[in-house]
Amino acid sequence: MGLFRTTLHWPPPAPETPLEKLTWCVIDTETSGLDTRRDRVLSLGAFDVSMAGIVLNRRFEAVLKIDIPLNEHNILIHRLTPQQLTLGRELRETYSRFLRHIRDKPLLAFHAAFDKAMLERELRINLNLTCRLPFSDVAFWLRALFPEQRQFRTLDDWMAHFRLEMPNRHQAAIDALCTAELALIALHQAQRQGLQTLKQLDETVRTSAALHALSH
Amino acid sequence: MSDSLKTLIGFINQYAPFNQMDDQDLGYLLENCVLSYFPSGTEILSPAHGKVEHFYILKQGEVRGERTALPQENANTTFVIGPGDCFPMAALVGERATRTTHITTQDTFCLVCAKSIFVELFTRSSAFRDFCLRGISSLLDVVNRQIQSQAQVALSDHFSLDTSLLTLSRRRPVMCSPDTAIREAVRRMHEQGVGSIVIAGEDAIPRGIFTLRDLRRIVADPRISLEGPIASVMANNPVGLPAGATAFEAALTMAKHHFAHILLLENNRCVGVISERDLFSLQRVNLVHIARTMANAPSVAALADMQDEVGRLAETLIAHGASADQINRLITLLNDYTTRQAIRLTLKTQHTSDIQFSWLSFGSAGRKEQTLLTDQDNGIVFVSGTDPDISRQRLMPLAKQINDALAQCGFALCPGNIMASNPQLCRSQPEWHQWFERFIDAATPQNLLNSCIYFDLRVQWGDTSLLEQTWLAISERLRQNTLFQRMLAETALQRRPPLGLFSHFVTQKSGGIKGIDLKKEGLSPFVDAARVLALAHGISETNTLSRLRGLEAAGVLESPDVNAWVEAYQFIQLLRLRWQLDALREKRSPSNLVAPELLNPLDQRILKEAFRQAQRLQRKLAWSYQL
Numbered sequence: 082m083g084l085f086r087t088t089l090h091w092p093p094p095a096p097e098t099p100l101e102k103l104t105w106c107v108i109d110t111e112t113s114g115l116d117t118r119r120d121r122v123l124s125l126g127a128f129d130v131s132m133a134g135i136v137l138n139r140r141f142e143a144v145l146k147i148d149i150p151l152n153e154h155n156i157l158i159h160r161l162t163p164q165q166l167t168l169g170r171e172l173r174e175t176y177s178r179f180l181r182h183i184r185d186k187p188l189l190a191f192h193a194a195f196d197k198a199m200l201e202r203e204l205r206i207n208l209n210l211t212c213r214l215p216f217s218d219v220a221f222w223l224r225a226l227f228p229e230q231r232q233f234r235t236l237d238d239w240m241a242h243f244r245l246e247m248p249n250r251h252q253a254a255i256d257a258l259c260t261a262e263l264a265l266i267a268l269h270q271a272q273r274q275g276l277q278t279l280k281q282l283d284e285t286v287r288t289s290a291a292l293h294a295l296s297h
Numbered sequence: 298m299s300d301s302l303k304t305l306i307g308f309i310n311q312y313a314p315f316n317q318m319d320d321q322d323l324g325y326l327l328e329n330c331v332l333s334y335f336p337s338g339t340e341i342l343s344p345a346h347g348k349v350e351h352f353y354i355l356k357q358g359e360v361r362g363e364r365t366a367l368p369q370e371n372a373n374t375t376f377v378i379g380p381g382d383c384f385p386m387a388a389l390v391g392e393r394a395t396r397t398t399h400i401t402t403q404d405t406f407c408l409v410c411a412k413s414i415f416v417e418l419f420t421r422s423s424a425f426r427d428f429c430l431r432g433i434s435s436l437l438d439v440v441n442r443q444i445q446s447q448a449q450v451a452l453s454d455h456f457s458l459d460t461s462l463l464t465l466s467r468r469r470p471v472m473c474s475p476d477t478a479i480r481e482a483v484r485r486m487h488e489q490g491v492g493s494i495v496i497a498g499e500d501a502i503p504r505g506i507f508t509l510r511d512l513r514r515i516v517a518d519p520r521i522s523l524e525g526p527i528a529s530v531m532a533n534n535p536v537g538l539p540a541g542a543t544a545f546e547a548a549l550t551m552a553k554h555h556f557a558h559i560l561l562l563e564n565n566r567c568v569g570v571i572s573e574r575d576l577f578s579l580q581r582v583n584l585v586h587i588a589r590t591m592a593n594a595p596s597v598a599a600l601a602d603m604q605d606e607v608g609r610l611a612e613t614l615i616a617h618g619a620s621a622d623q624i625n626r627l628i629t630l631l632n633d634y635t636t637r638q639a640i641r642l643t644l645k646t647q648h649t650s651d652i653q654f655s656w657l658s659f660g661s662a663g664r665k666e667q668t669l670l671t672d673q674d675n676g677i678v679f680v681s682g683t684d685p686d687i688s689r690q691r692l693m694p695l696a697k698q699i700n701d702a703l704a705q706c707g708f709a710l711c712p713g714n715i716m717a718s719n720p721q722l723c724r725s726q727p728e729w730h731q732w733f734e735r736f737i738d739a740a741t742p743q744n745l746l747n748s749c750i751y752f753d754l755r756v757q758w759g760d761t762s763l764l765e766q767t768w769l770a771i772s773e774r775l776r777q778n779t780l781f782q783r784m785l786a787e788t789a790l791q792r793r794p795p796l797g798l799f800s801h802f803v804t805q806k807s808g809g810i811k812g813i814d815l816k817k818e819g820l821s822p823f824v825d826a827a828r829v830l831a832l833a834h835g836i837s838e839t840n841t842l843s844r845l846r847g848l849e850a851a852g853v854l855e856s857p858d859v860n861a862w863v864e865a866y867q868f869i870q871l872l873r874l875r876w877q878l879d880a881l882r883e884k885r886s887p888s889n890l891v892a893p894e895l896l897n898p899l900d901q902r903i904l905k906e907a908f909r910q911a912q913r914l915q916r917k918l919a920w921s922y923q924l
Contacts, residue, residue: 128301134331134332135331135333137301137302137327137328137329138329140301142299243404244357245406247304248307249304255304257301258304266334266336266404
């Protein structure tokens with residue numbers, strides 16, 4: 082591990098980039114809990130997605146070698162047992178590979194703030210690296226583009242709404258795939274609504290967030 | 298294998314054919330897929346998209362397949378498919394455009410892979426292959442679709458040459474009685490917006506037809522009054538076809554007679570009119586135009602210019618799914634036009650009008666099996682006065698000039714000198730008779746070879762009856778002479794289909810290329826066997842397929858056998874045509890030599906099957922003569 086912390090510059094794509102031209106990396110993590118200061122990432126999943134689709138062989142999935150006590154409720158969700166985790170991949174090497182895989186792509190997750198915080202922390206711990214990961218949030222996209230469904234909160238809500246079926250949920254790679262499917266639906270919906278650039282999409286999301294804040 | 302891949306395999310594993318495929322193949326498939334999203338109402342595939350490049354597996358949602366039989370008609374839903382279904386198998390196997398428009402009726406996710414992955418799976422997995430070919434009755438049936446591959450046009454396959462004319466003629470014919478005034482008849486045409494009117498008596502049996510072209514002619518003629526009866530200016534005895542005839546037959550008939558309109562008849566009554574435009578707005582194949590231009594070409598050079606059109610036409614026809622037989626017949630028809638016009642043009646410059654002669658064609662032209670790679674095999678039969686040598690002397694320069702004109706039109710001079718300008722092949726009626734008799738009497742190897750060439754004989758220009766008596770007598774002798782037949786059969790068996798042990802292709806080297814000669818090794822077994830059997834059973838046809846059908850009708854061969862042989866022959870012939878067209882397009886000189894490894898796996902399989910059929914036909918022949 083290097084003695085000095087490195088800062089990684091990772092800008093989001095230019096705002097005028099047409100949505101059709103963008104390839105996103107959709108990420109999901111399974112964690113030991115919801116505390117972004119204390120909990121750890123147990124597994125990683127990522128898929129590349131553009132409006133043309135999800136390229137299945139451009140994916141990343143790994144269970145990490147994390148040796149910490151897990152509570153029973155948490156295990157029931159992601160079904161990663163401590164034994165499985167001891168068979169996981171070595172952290173530093175895995176995060177290096179992960180970083181190479183996602184590097185310089187705009188990132189995407191469902192409830193991205195959480196994954197962003199968790200991953201930035203893990204990169205700091207494991208690679209001694211500081212960066213601001215350029216995440217966008219599929220949950221925000223969906224709320225802005227399908228305003229009539231504002232009661233929806235979770236990935237499951239939206240999956241059920243679009244009748245997306247996927248067994249083995251709550252594995253990082255599978256949830257990333259589900260998120261990627263929702264991202265595809267959102268991107269096509271954006272196009273249908275006449276949004277052409279990243280900037281236009283971001284503005285729609287901001288307006289909708291402001292409205293959302295007002296109504297609560 | 299990764300979790301996400303396992304999950305996706307778990308999904309497609311619920312459905313056929315994926316439930317019969319092993320995980321390794323499924324993994325290979327999925328690793329090469331893109332999961333794509335098509336919102337409801339998206340047209341995923343349609344005939345206008347051209348040759349299909351992707352294979353789709355529905356993961357979620359619903360896709361409706363629609364076909365339109367005719368542009369004006371409403372689309373018919375032909376299928377609705379859901380999760381686990383895949384498409385478009387037949388178009389992928391046939392390497393063509395789809396015939397069906399695929400539209401999503403719900404928001405839909407599909408796993409999409411490139412055609413190359415589909416082909417790889419098709420070769421790897423027998424379960425997958427069987428599934429894809431199911432519903433396509435036999436492997437050789439795939440062929441016709443397969444060969445349309447070079448379709449450069451965005452195809453709508455319902456524009457098929459096999460479309461029945463009744464479905465093309467969309468409305469009742471406009472008719473009038475023979476005593477109707479011309480002006481009145483034209484008024485009716487004008488009101489109905491049609492280009493032709495059928496003239497029929499009270500019995501509804503058509504007497505004539507009057508078209509806009511006729512109108513132009515009579516308006517230009519000051520002697521004709523528009524108040525006169527239509528019967529005085531109509532074309533009598535209009536050409537008709539039964540309503541069940543196909544677009545191909547109509548095109549052929551129009552090209553033959555240079556008519557732009559054909560009546561559709563049911564019980565001698567006119568139920569419709571098909572115009573050239575009906576056909577060719579449909580096919581973009583301007584056969585009639587080409588034929589007419591050829592038949593009226595003012596010079597040999599103009600005639601030669603037309604020959605490129607023949608290649609283009611063949612290409613379009615293949616793209617439209619024409620069979621090898623149809624293409625052979627069309628090329629032969631157009632070559633006949635070229636030959637006849639070349640003869641007519643030459644006759645204008647030569648004065649031999651006192652000698653009556655006919656132009657003969659042998660070999661593939663004689664069998665009406667011409668492809669684009671054609672050299673001249675021709676001769677002359679003449680009616681001689683006292684000394685045939687004098688007539689021959691006078692015909693020689695004419696024959697030479699015709700041979701040269703044909704060479705200018707792209708029919709290569711025959712390296713074996715089987716041409717009318719060879720005095721040996723410019724003979725009087727009795728001379729031909731004697732020569733043919735000698736083939737049979739002295740069955741030398743050369744004479745047996747000659748029989749194979751000259752007994753595939755046809756009068757291409759001139760009086761067809763000049764050799765009729767001779768041929769009747771010769772064929773009767775052939776029918777009775779089993780010894781000669783046996784020797785012909787022996788000759789026919791010398792050229793074996795190029796299949797070795799374990800059904801590997803046996804290639805030969807020629808011109809630096811290792812390959813299979815589709816003509817000599819592929820087609821000859823069929824052509825030669827059909828000839829011997831046809832001559833032996835007094836079947837007068839020269840065309841190989843007609844000979845096989847004739848033998849079937851005469852009870853010599855069994856129908857299932859004949860069907861298989863016809864299909865096999867057509868496949869090889871079509872492959873050869875496609876090969877020649879490729880060469881022409883790439884400005885190489887066309888050849889019959891094909892390197893099998895350049896064929897796709899499916900073509901290779903079918904070609905092997907076709908050669909196996911050739912072996913079966915040869916076994917049948919050997920058995921018939923106990924060879």
